[in-house]
Amino acid sequence: MKGFEISINDAAPILAASDDIVTIIISIGYSNGNYMHVGGMDSSHYYLKISDKMKVRICEIDTVSPYYERFPSDREEMRKEYDELKKQLEEEGKL
Numbered sequence: 355m356k357g358f359e360i361s362i363n364d365a366a367p368i369l370a371a372s373d374d375i376v377t378i379i380i381s382i383g384y385s386n387g388n389y390m391h392v393g394g395m396d397s398s399h400y401y402l403k404i405s406d407k408m409k410v411r412i413c414e415i416d417t418v419s420p421y422y423e424r425f426p427s428d429r430e431e432m433r434k435e436y437d438e439l440k441k442q443l444e445e446e447g448k449l
Contacts (some may be wrong), residue, residue, distance in 0.1 A: 355371040355372065355373060355414065355415050355416070355425045356371065356372050356375055356376075356412070356413075356415070357371025357372070357412075357413065357414075357415040357418070358370045358371070358376065358378060358392075358410055358411065358412060359406065359411040359413050360378065360390070360392070360409070360410050361410075361411075362390075362400065362407070362408050362410040362430065363404055363407055363423040364400070366417075368377060368392065368400065368419045369415050369417065369418050370392045370394065370398075370415075370418060371394070371415040371418050371421065372394030373393070374394065375394060376392070376393065377391075377392070377393045377394070378390060378391070378392055378400070378410065379391040379393070381392070382402070387402075388400055388401065388402040388403065388404070389401045389402055390402055390408075401408055409426060417425075420447070424426070
C-alpha cells in the first residue's frame with residue numbers, strides 16, 4: 355500500500371496507509387491545541403506542541419501503526435446531520 359511514514363521529534367515513526375486514500379492534516383492555533391489528523395478509512399489524531407519537528411516520507415507500507423485515538427464515523431448520525439442542515443439551508447433559500 356502507498357502511505358506515509360511520519361516522524362515527530364525522536365519518537366518511533368507513525369506508519370499510515372490505506373487501500374483507498376490516506377491524508378495528513380496539520381492544524382495549529384485551535385483553542386483545544388495543535389494536532390495532526392491522519393485519516394483514511396479510519397482516523398487518528400496526534401497532539402503536537404510548538405517546536406515539534408516533523409518529517410513525512412511517502413512510501414510503500416506493508417503494516418500500519420496501531421491507532422493512537424480512533425474516531426469511527428457513525429453513518430446514521432452523519433446522515434441525520436446532513437438532512438437537518440439541508441432542510442435548514444432550503445428554508446433559508448440557500449439551496
